[in-house]
Amino acid sequence: MPHDPDPSLRLLWRHAAPEQPQPRRRGPKQRLSVDQVVDAAIELADAEGLDAVTMRRLAGRLGLAAMTLYSYVPSRNDLIVLMVDQALGRTALPELPADPRRRLELVARVHYGDCRARPWLLDVAGVRPWLGPHSADRYEWQLSAVDGLGLGDVEMDQTVALLVGFASNTARAEHRVRRAEQESGMTELEWWDANAGLLGELMAGRSYPLASRVGQAAGEAYQAAGDPARELEFGLARIVDGVLAYAASHGHGGAAPEP
Amino acid sequence: MPHDPDPSLRLLWRHAAPEQPQPRRRGPKQRLSVDQVVDAAIELADAEGLDAVTMRRLAGRLGLAAMTLYSYVPSRNDLIVLMVDQALGRTALPELPADPRRRLELVARVHYGDCRARPWLLDVAGVRPWLGPHSADRYEWQLSAVDGLGLGDVEMDQTVALLVGFASNTARAEHRVRRAEQESGMTELEWWDANAGLLGELMAGRSYPLASRVGQAAGEAYQAAGDPARELEFGLARIVDGVLAYAASHGHGGAAPEP
DNA sequence: TCCTAACTTCGTACGTAGTACGAGGAATGG
DNA sequence: CCATTCCTCGTACTACGTACGAAGTTAGGA
Structure with a gap:
């Protein structure tokens, strides 16, 4: 059986990709955007290095609880991948x-x-x-x-x-x-x-x-x-x-x- | 006031350095040598990568309690430094x-x-x-x-x-x-x-x-x-x-x- | 209108790190 | 034989990533 495509690719290309016909999401909107999360993470890494980018610290800086970050980003590793690509886009x-x-x-x-x-x-x-x-x-x-x-x-x-x-x-x-x-x-x-x-x-x-x-x-x-x-x-x-x-x-x- | 010399340098050069007039140590001898510890760590890293070199795992492999390692090596970081130098010496x-x-x-x-x-x-x-x-x-x-x-x-x-x-x-x-x-x-x-x-x-x-x-x-x-x-x-x-x-x-x- | 499914948020908790601390035991010098 | 000195190790603290499930919020369908 073939493998499934990697879900974090969608996250990486969230802006460039053509809009999907979103089936009208229920529930409350997210307070922040993935970009805000990643930007805050970049800011934190710029100031204190990658080790300082802790889920708890980053969440605190964004006014969120630690676990809330996981509704924006599947894991810390994926967050870092997003950070790299977003940082490269800055120049x-x-x-x-x-x-x-x-x-x-x-x-x-x-x-x-x-x-x-x-x-x-x-x-x-x-x-x-x-x-x-x-x-x-x-x-x-x-x-x-x-x-x-x-x-x-x-x-x-x-x-x-x-x-x-x-x-x-x-x-x-x-x-x-x-x-x-x-x-x-x-x-x-x-x-x-x-x-x-x-x-x-x-x-x-x-x-x-x-x-x-x-x-x-x-x-x-x-x-x-x-x-x-x-x-x-x-x-x-x-x-x-x-x-x-x-x-x-x-x-x-x-x-x-x-x- | 000037800084003190780095103690881990002595550890690195423990073999090459000229013998110090040791003031006859009391207490029990160490069961192992620093070389044995570092060799075991290298073996572990070779087999499973650096992340696998945990103080607890390394100690277990050597038949020691975790904290005992700290009588051979001041910290995990110093251990890694020793590993690098010892590994380079192998070739x-x-x-x-x-x-x-x-x-x-x-x-x-x-x-x-x-x-x-x-x-x-x-x-x-x-x-x-x-x-x-x-x-x-x-x-x-x-x-x-x-x-x-x-x-x-x-x-x-x-x-x-x-x-x-x-x-x-x-x-x-x-x-x-x-x-x-x-x-x-x-x-x-x-x-x-x-x-x-x-x-x-x-x-x-x-x-x-x-x-x-x-x-x-x-x-x-x-x-x-x-x-x-x-x-x-x-x-x-x-x-x-x-x-x-x-x-x-x-x-x-x-x-x-x-x- | 209200119910319910879907979704966000978050408190708690588990497992694993490194390592500080101090107790217990062993060997040596007097 | 005692005291000193060192090795050994059990316990425990902090910090990490994150699994789990409860609580709260919204929108669609009845």
């Missing part, structure tokens, strides 16, 4: 420039910006990448950025994944430092000041010539970099270089599938 | 080939292999990247792989992060499908069979020309690929291309820092 997708390099870079920069603005997006890696309307819009936009370079279909998908994944990683590394600082109450520099002595003592007998030299240089560079977006530049440039070089040498000159 | 770091391309690729492949063998490593992204002995060994090894290409210190660090991050992302994408399949009880293909109709209905009015074409091609390709390691190849080749091209044009010919 308008910019027009793509003509220059291929700038197009590819833009894909990474937009995703990087989203992840910086809402670090909790990075914590959602565990859930299935549901096909919501805004996710779909974005994927289409990302593909159109890598279209026309002469890449094959699968390669286009892989290129988008490469760019977006790199942007995520960079944002994650940055966010990890921020969170560690605010959780431990000490800045990265203070931590090193407090632990350098102990670490040196513990590592006695072992030598890490490259790691210590590079680690120090990297630490100073990241510390000094006022604009953390600079950390994106090196890797992004290498990736784009690699993709463009490949497209130039292997490309078949257009987006159209071969006959 | 012997292969000798680096002479060919620069193969060196860079090896960095990614080793990390990819670890993440495939122990997907729970991918769930640990949230915790601070503690400097444990095996992490340090590995970082030194990774740096030595990118050494001698003419990259600057910061660039070496960024290159390693680029390679390792990409390997993580690829492993994560793969693992996400596996987990979704085993949690939902239906294979990726079954899911599409069950939801294609609904999705088509929901997306009526919107058109995703690229996404549908590319998505289908990508889906078929991933489905067909018997060896999932192939998914690594495209992105890895692009990254290595980009890095090597950069090193060739900007490099200053050696690992030695400039005078």
